[in-house]
Amino acid sequence: MASIDIDNVRKNYGAVPVLHGVDLTIKDGEFIVLVGPSGCGKSTLLRTVAGLEEVSSGEIRIGGARVNERHPKDRDIAMVFQSYALYPHMNVAENMSYSLRLRRAAKERIASAVSNAAGKLGLEPLLERRPKALSGGQRQRVAMGRAIVRQPKAFLFDEPLSNLDARLREQMRAEIKTLHRDLGATSIYVTHDQIEAMTLADRVVAMHGGIVQQVGSPLELYDRPANLFVASFIGSPAMNLLKGTYDASGAEAGIVLPDGTRIALSGPYALQSGTEVTLGIRPEHVVLSPIDGLPARVSLVEPTGFGIILHLSVHDLPLIAFTLDRTRLQSGPTTAIAFPPEHLHLFDGAGNRVVRAN
Amino acid sequence: MxxxxxxxxxxxxxxxxxxxxxxxxxxxxxxxxxxxxxxxxxxxxxxxxxxxxFEHFRFVLENSAFPLFFRNSLIVATSTAVIVTVLASLAGYAFSRFAFRGRAWLVALMLLTQMFPLVMLVAPIFKMLTPLGLTNSLTGLVIVYTAFNVPFATFLMQSFFDGIPKELEEAAKIDGATQFMAFRQIILPLTLPGIAATLGFVFTAAWSELLFALMLISGNAAATFPVGLLSFVSKFSVDFGQMMAAGVLALIPACLFFLLIQRYLVQGLTAGAVKG
Known part of the structure; x- marks a missing residue:
């Protein structure tokens, strides 16, 4: 096990920059999830740590030692690929033991490592099978097994669950978490699935356009998104974002929406009156049918089973609300809503979070 | 359906x-x-x-130089097939996996070699090989055949390598293999069908080549069987029976060869490597 330091890492493909100076310190034993939309550079960052891509500038250290010039084989890391990348001409046991055989480990050690890993992953009955005789979930397990037999310094996961169906994905997600708890290995996990990011991570790294947008615990990102990208990317259904202008006049500060509606904020913010801002509120924080609220039209009701998603429009502004209250299924064409000030997020013109001025 | x-x-x-x-x-x-x-x-x-x-067969085997032609052809075709396949595997792998300067030019150049009618090249090649003492020699034939078959075989092998997911090598490298070990232990075994196809293709091409064999070889000592077949055509008659018997005999190695490699030709070895 080891810590991983990523120090101002840049990566260009020809003239196209993919990573714009990424800094990240991963503690020994930490589970880090890189999350972001396709093309945000998260996979590229992972591959630079693995040594499958060279960095254009910056430094990567594993366990304190610079590894920029080291080949993947000399970095002592294991990686699980999205496509599993099992060796088709080897059976499960051979797939799992390949790394140890390359290192000329003793036969007894190989056998015990393989049976140990197979036991953890429930692969014992499959050891003699070739990959093509396995189901998707089993192949995924073999790929994990191949990573853990070696006890490497760090595990790298490149969207390992993307090819599985929803149910299996949930199951494997829990298994990966259990495995990490048992092994305590430093892990970097790349995904575009925010649920995976939220559930697995000690810390989530949200990336966009080759830049780290925010690093923090899952709930930190959810409760205090640093900017508009994180606010809209984390959470499903996504946070409602309304454009307006900041208004510090009157008893309490507020936001004036384009149609003139004023929404009260709690406490003043460090902003000039008249500044263009974006107001954010999560769908589950929209209060329905308060005593005195804004009139809203219900345009669509989506029951998810767990709860209900209501598509609303407030003076022609689209808005989404989420509620667990099933009586809302029969709600009429109109309702009223309110925005509790303590649940409002404010972002300035550049999209960065604005904090309350105390 | x-x-x-x-x-x-x-x-x-x-x-x-x-x-x-x-x-x-x-x-x-x-x-x-x-x-x-x-x-x-x-x-x-x-x-x-x-x-x-079977009188024709008996005559061909006992009274003609056909066994010698047969042996010559076997040497030439086998050597060519092996040399070309080794070269084409290495070159095809490089084209498939590495980005290097001049890559596009090399591909274009190799393609260019395929555009000339071979007849045009007979005279210059004869001119080049004569001072080297490579006319009338099996080595000369192997060199010429190798030169002509490498470009196409390289494209063939490249397409097979292209069909193997890159992640397999990456996984191997992370598991601790060098580039060459990944090639030899992971990629090569998966390319066996491609190698078999290339071997078969080059072997048959060299086995049945007539033009250069005819131009570069005079006399029986280094003649291959397509040239030998022509010896059944004399000025006044064609000995069809013996010619056909020799032809049937000439088919045998090609058939055996394909029997040997057909297992690899039809086998989809990469199944199960990645999701599918």
Whole structure:
């Protein structure tokens, strides 16, 4: 096990920059999830740590030692690929033991490592099978097994669950978490699935356009998104974002929406009156049918089973609300809503979070 | 999908018609080779002679230089196939996996070599090989055949390598393999069908090549069997029976070769590597 330091890492493909100076310190034993939309550079960052891509500038250290010039084989890391990348001409046991055989480990050690890993992953009955005789979930397990037999310094996961169906994905997600708890290995996990990011991570790294947008615990990102990208990317259904202008006049500060509606904020913010801002509120924080609220039209009701998603429009502004209250299924064409000030997020013109001025 | 009965019948008939068309010359070759000389012309258009004999085979094997031609062809075709496949595997892998300067130029250059009618090159090649003492030698033939087959074989191998997911090598490298070990232990075993196809293709090409064999070789010592076959054509007559018998014999190695490699040709070895 080891810590991983990523120090101002840049990566260009020809003239196209993919990573714009990424800094990240991963503690020994930490589970880090890189999350972001396709093309945000998260996979590229992972591959630079693995040594499958060279960095254009910056430094990567594993366990304190610079590894920029080291080949993947000399970095002592294991990686699980999205496509599993099992060796088709080897059976499960051979797939799992390949790394140890390359290192000329003793036969007894190989056998015990393989049976140990197979036991953890429930692969014992499959050891003699070739990959093509396995189901998707089993192949995924073999790929994990191949990573853990070696006890490497760090595990790298490149969207390992993307090819599985929803149910299996949930199951494997829990298994990966259990495995990490048992092994305590430093892990970097790349995904575009925010649920995976939220559930697995000690810390989530949200990336966009080759830049780290925010690093923090899952709930930190959810409760205090640093900017508009994180606010809209984390959470499903996504946070409602309304454009307006900041208004510090009157008893309490507020936001004036384009149609003139004023929404009260709690406490003043460090902003000039008249500044263009974006107001954010999560769908589950929209209060329905308060005593005195804004009139809203219900345009669509989506029951998810767990709860209900209501598509609303407030003076022609689209808005989404989420509620667990099933009586809302029969709600009429109109309702009223309110925005509790303590649940409002404010972002300035550049999209960065604005904090309350105390 | 359910295929109608009529569709199946038509499908089978079409295959049958094609097979008959493709195999009829072969059948005729065998038929003539077992027809005794006295029946050759009197029963010329019968599908099968009223009497068969192996006299042509016996004559070819015992009284002609054919065994020598046969041996020469075997040496030339096997050497060419092996050398070309080794070169093409390495080159095809490089084209498939590495980005390097001049790559596009190399590909274009190799393509260019495929655009000339070979006849144009006979004279210059003869000119080049004569001072080197490589005319009238099997080595000369192997060199020429190798040169002509490497470009196409390289493209062939490249397409096979392209079909193998890159992640497999990456996984191998992370598991602790060098680039070459990943190539030898992971990629090469998966490319066996491609290697077999390339071997077979080059072997048959070299086995049946006539133009250069005819131009570069004079005399029997280094003649290959296509050249040898021509010796059955004399100024005044063609000895069809013996020629066909020699032809049948010449088919044997090619058949054996494909029997040997067909297991790899049909096997989809990469199944199960990645999701699918």
């Amino acid at each position: 359910r295929v109608s009965f009529l569709g199946t019948v038509f499908h089978r008939l079409a295959i049958l018609a094609y097979l008959l068309f493709a195999l009829f010359p072969l059948f005729w070759l065998v038929k003539v080779s077992v027809t005794p000389n006295d029946l050759l012309y009197s029963e010329g258009i019968r599908l099968w002679p009223s009497r068969t004999s």
